[in-house]
Amino acid sequence: MVLLSAVAVLGLVVMSPGGTGPARAAMMATIKIGVDFPMSGGEAPNGVPSNNGVLLAIDEANKAGGYKGQMFEEVLRDDAVNGVHDPAQGAKNVQELIADAAVVGMVGNFNSNVGKASIPLTNAAGLTQISPSQTNPTLTKPPDALDIRKTNPTAINYFRVCTTDDIQGPVAADYAFKAVKARKVAILDDQETYGKGIADEYEKEFKKLGGTVLSHDGIPKGTQDFHAILTKIKSENPDLLFFGGVTTTGGGLVRKQMPDVGLNIAYEGGDGIVEDEFLTVTGDTGNGTYGTVASINADKLASAQAFSAAYKAKYNQDPGAYSANSYVAAKIIIDAVKAVGPDRAKVRAWVAALKNYKSIIGPFSFDQNGDTTNRVISIYQVKNGKWVWIDQLNFII
Amino acid sequence: MNWALFAQQVVNGLSLGAIYAVVALGYTMVYGIIELINFAHGDVYTAGSFVALAALTLLGATRHTAAAALVFALVVALLASMLIMGGTGVLIERFAYRPLRGRQRLAPLLTAIGVSFSLENILQLWKGPSPVPFPQLIPNPFHNIGPVSVSQMQLVVIFSSVVMMVFLHFFVQRTKLGKAMRCTAQDWMAAEIMGIDINKTIALTFFIGSVLAGAAGMISGLFYGNVWFINGFRAGLIAFTSAVLGGIGNTTGAALGGFVIGFIEVMTAQYVGFQWAEVAIFSVLILVLIFRPTGLLGQQLPERT
Numbered sequence: 001m002v003l004l005s006a007v008a009v010l011g012l013v014v015m016s017p018g019g020t021g022p023a024r025a026a027m028m029a030t031i032k033i034g035v036d037f038p039m040s041g042g043e044a045p046n047g048v049p050s051n052n053g054v055l056l057a058i059d060e061a062n063k064a065g066g067y068k069g070q071m072f073e074e075v076l077r078d079d080a081v082n083g084v085h086d087p088a089q090g091a092k093n094v095q096e097l098i099a100d101a102a103v104v105g106m107v108g109n110f111n112s113n114v115g116k117a118s119i120p121l122t123n124a125a126g127l128t129q130i131s132p133s134q135t136n137p138t139l140t141k142p143p144d145a146l147d148i149r150k151t152n153p154t155a156i157n158y159f160r161v162c163t164t165d166d167i168q169g170p171v172a173a174d175y176a177f178k179a180v181k182a183r184k185v186a187i188l189d190d191q192e193t194y195g196k197g198i199a200d201e202y203e204k205e206f207k208k209l210g211g212t213v214l215s216h217d218g219i220p221k222g223t224q225d226f227h228a229i230l231t232k233i234k235s236e237n238p239d240l241l242f243f244g245g246v247t248t249t250g251g252g253l254v255r256k257q258m259p260d261v262g263l264n265i266a267y268e269g270g271d272g273i274v275e276d277e278f279l280t281v282t283g284d285t286g287n288g289t290y291g292t293v294a295s296i297n298a299d300k301l302a303s304a305q306a307f308s309a310a311y312k313a314k315y316n317q318d319p320g321a322y323s324a325n326s327y328v329a330a331k332i333i334i335d336a337v338k339a340v341g342p343d344r345a346k347v348r349a350w351v352a353a354l355k356n357y358k359s360i361i362g363p364f365s366f367d368q369n370g371d372t373t374n375r376v377i378s379i380y381q382v383k384n385g386k387w388v389w390i391d392q393l394n395f396i397i
Numbered sequence: 398m399n400w401a402l403f404a405q406q407v408v409n410g411l412s413l414g415a416i417y418a419v420v421a422l423g424y425t426m427v428y429g430i431i432e433l434i435n436f437a438h439g440d441v442y443t444a445g446s447f448v449a450l451a452a453l454t455l456l457g458a459t460r461h462t463a464a465a466a467l468v469f470a471l472v473v474a475l476l477a478s479m480l481i482m483g484g485t486g487v488l489i490e491r492f493a494y495r496p497l498r499g500r501q502r503l504a505p506l507l508t509a510i511g512v513s514f515s516l517e518n519i520l521q522l523w524k525g526p527s528p529v530p531f532p533q534l535i536p537n538p539f540h541n542i543g544p545v546s547v548s549q550m551q552l553v554v555i556f557s558s559v560v561m562m563v564f565l566h567f568f569v570q571r572t573k574l575g576k577a578m579r580c581t582a583q584d585w586m587a588a589e590i591m592g593i594d595i596n597k598t599i600a601l602t603f604f605i606g607s608v609l610a611g612a613a614g615m616i617s618g619l620f621y622g623n624v625w626f627i628n629g630f631r632a633g634l635i636a637f638t639s640a641v642l643g644g645i646g647n648t649t650g651a652a653l654g655g656f657v658i659g660f661i662e663v664m665t666a667q668y669v670g671f672q673w674a675e676v677a678i679f680s681v682l683i684l685v686l687i688f689r690p691t692g693l694l695g696q697q698l699p700e701r702t
Contacts (some may be wrong), residue, residue: 035659041526082517082627083526191672218672222631224621225411227551228663229671248528248625256622260548262539272620281528318407 002284013014030073031342033058033333034097034106034127036090036118039076041083042248045275046110049320050132054107056311057330067337075103079114084248090114091121098125104342105130105199105333105351107326112136112244113193116148119158124151128348129362130159130332132325135271135294136197137166140369156352159327159370161332161361162294163377165194168270169201171377171393172242172292177209179379179391180266182291184212186233188254190245191218198270199244214238219250227255230261246272252281259285266290274321274380274387282382289382296361297378297389298324304360321380328359401544403533412620414659415558420636421519421643421651422565423606429646429697430582430602431498436509437489439633440516441482441607445614446624447520450531458534467534478611485602495596513633520626528625530693531618536551537566550620557616561609562652568605569648578602581698582646635678642682644692653693657681 035054037047058072063372066072077093079085084362090109097103098121104130109115115134122129138144139158146153176182185206189199196218214236217229233241241258243251256346258267267289274291282289298304304324311319332351340346355365364374379391420442424535427435458470493512497505539546569575580588581598589595617632618624639658643650658678665677685693 042528044527080526083521083625084627188671217666217670220672220675222627223627223674224617224623224632225413225662227413228666230404231402231405231409231663232667235399235405252528253621253623260537260550262546277527280530283530283622 009270014275014330022195029102030071031104032073032075032100032102033330034075034077034094034100034103034108035330035359036077036079036093036097036106036108036114037110038080038085041080042277043080043083043085043110043246045277045320046122046133046322047078047080049315049317050110052311052315053132053319053326053328056307056314057327057334059314060310061331061334061338067334070342072334072337074339075100077108079109079111084136085109085111085114085116089116091117094118094121094129098122098127101126102342103345104337104344107132107329107333110196110322111206112139112197112286115139115158116193119148120150123149123157126152126155126344126348128157128159128333128336128344130161130329132329133162134160134194135162135165135168136193137201138193138197140164140264140352140371141166142369145369152350152365155348156366156368156370157348158333159351159366159372160236161328161359161364161372161374162322163375164294165198165270166201167375168292168294168377169198170200170205171379172268172290173202173205173209173211173290174271174393175290175379175391176242176266176268177206177211180240180268182211182238182266184214184236184238185240186236186238186243187216187244188229188233188250189216189218189243190249190251191221192245192249194270194272195249197215197244198208198272202242210316211369219245219254221249223250224253226250226257227261229256230254230263234261234263238265240266240329241267243267243269243273245269247275247278247281252278252286255282256285257287265373268292271321277280279382279385279387286382287385291380291382291387293321293378293380295322295325295378296374296376297392298361300389300392301361303362307360311312324361328361331359332357340347402667403547404543406667407660408547408551410660410663411656412554412659413662414656415555416613416617416620416655417632417639417658418655419558419561419609421561421639422648422653423610424633424637425640425643425648426578426602426606426644428640429648430578430599431494431505432502432698433494433505434509434637435494435603435606436506436633436637437493437512437516437630438606438610439636440513440520440629441486441489442610442614442617442632442636443624443626443629444485444516444520445478445482445611446618447524447529447614447626448611449482449615449618450529450624452477452538453532453534460530460534461615462534469693471534475612475615478615479608480611482614483604483608484494484609486603486610489607490600490603495599510535513629517626517629524624524626526626529621531622531624533619533622535619538619554616557612561612565605565648567607572596574601596628621696638682640679642685642692644694644696646697647692647694650692650694657693675695
């Protein structure tokens with residue numbers, strides 16, 4: 001509290017000599033929105049388009065005058081270490097964001113295991129954290145989530161605008177069973193929170209549908225050579241291979257090495273492979289791959305047309321799979337500040353009570369655990385070396 | 398038991414183990430001569446892939462290049478990666494390890510880790526932090542040998558590794574320079590008294606180990622079609638483990654260790670579960686070291702003076 005009031009006093013000192021108009025606004029402290037994504041390395045194709053979404057939301061808010069003349073500003077942190085998202089780095093970044101009293105809320109992280117390390121910190125600090133893309137169910141759902149938000153288990157501070165793997169996994173299984181007509185599948189996962197989570201949910205649903213799961217193996221970290229495991233999978237004669245994980249933990253190389261052992265079957269993955277790096281790694285072999293993304297395709301929504309156009313105008317490329325979600329995440333924090341002022345506790349309470357929020361990805365509410373009520377999964381496929389949207393499914397529990 | 402499948406996995410184990418074995422040779426030669434775990438060796442191997450990739454790009458080799466030009470490009474790239482990595486190995490020894498020779502053993506070890514990080518970061522700055530596609534220039538049809546189908550690249554990997562191992566064995570056992578290396582490994586002081594230039598011999602050891610790593614780097618790039626600056630970390634760890642398993646300092650042991658670990662990895666994938674591959678590798682290592690503390694074929698280390 002001492003620190004807070006010191007900052008407030010400092011703020012007054014800085015503000016008091018100010019006049020009116022833009023000169024004064026420039027002198028007022030900015031309202032900061034923390035962001036933590038993997039911004040470098042093999043995962044930059046995840047973090048950069050998502051961060052672009054956040055920047056777009058902040059730009060628009062500032063063009064509209066900010067909050068009573070105070071401008072919004074992003075504080076960006078990179079949680080990739082040597083090109084791979086890193087929970088310890090993510091936790092360190094989030095600690096820095098918490099320590100900055102001007103940060104009213106944060107957007108992030110991107111990867112589920114980073115969330116496992118950072119949510120306990122934001123929960124203890126009462127800082128609003130909204131993720132565009134973390135899809136592991138345990139981050140919000142009891143009983144596991146009670147361990148993660150153990151300091152303030154009832155004051156929900158972590159929210160996500162994407163749906164979860166207990167929905168993404170089953171939808172991917174549904175799609176494989178009903179649309180691809182696969183009856184026997186083999187499953188590989190990268191043994192990380194996200195990869196194993198989505199693969200387990202996939203397996204459960206596929207069996208429930210009456211399909212056969214021939215095998216489910218994990219990949220040792222850093223593996224380059226998949227000939228042995230793919231030979232084994234080939235001998236089981238499946239219709240489809242499902243991969244739970246991201247491109248750099250094997251999603252790309254598994255696909256690339258399938259023809260090397262003569263394994264010519266359909267390949268499907270979660271949102272971890274639906275990005276450009278997968279296309280670079282797999283080259284020609286990537287064609288035909290299916291991928292699910294736990295968000296609506298912004299291009300297909302009337303409400304998101306303005307966003308897509310603004311994004312293309314500013315960055316000269318199409319939005320990434322999670323750009324629109326990141327935009328919405330940042331916009332919720334901005335709207336909270338506009339409604340209740342730049343105060344962490346008030347912002348958190350406002351977001352937790354959010355009902356029927358009208359966003360560019362459709363109207364949604366946050367449930368009692370902080371999960372979105374919007375449960376749409378998009379299906380993509382690689383065609384001619386590009387991820388192309390082919391379908392979207394609304395999952396009803 | 399499906400023996401055809403077993404045989405198929407034996408082939409996979411051979412091609413995987415061959416690369417581990419060639420990298421392991423570099424670890425074991427350096428350890429044998431100056432008792433240094435050269436942690437940078439795995440990264441030298443990865444740097445070899447990068448150099449080969451650069452050479453192939455420079456020569457404009459693609460899958461559609463005419464056969465003669467393609468062979469020429471592959472040979473030039475192989476020579477480039479071998480010589481440049483050999484030179485790099487010599488430079489690393491000259492500037493990072495030689496000044497510390499004879500000091501307490503922790504200092505060179507930490508330096509080796511530092512060199513490893515430096516190489517990784519140089520590669521990251523050079524080609525960026527993302528995995529880089531490596532052109533798969535050698536046509537990769539399957540050859541059916543009985544019930545087993547072997548891909549052409551697997552044959553290339555196995556054949557070229559065996560050639561390198563035979564060459565190394567011949568060099569170390571049958572040439573004068575090889576004899577000088579063996580002498581220095583046994584007792585460098587006595588070797589020096591006999592007129593052997595210790596500095597040159599140690600530099601030569603680094604050169605040969607790094608030449609092998611450079612070649613292995615290019616072959617693995619062609620095989621996996623992908624290089625990443627961080628690959629050397631796991632490759633180095635597994636290759637070092639192979640060297641210890643076979644008996645560190647012993648070149649035949651390192652080659653054997655590489656193949657044994659390749660087999661353990663593929664057989665675990667086939668019969669136990671891929672996620673247990675590393676558990677299996679290190680369990681076997683521990684068991685072997687309990688019953689044969691000097692590895693499968695016994696250590697060959699300098700005599701303590």
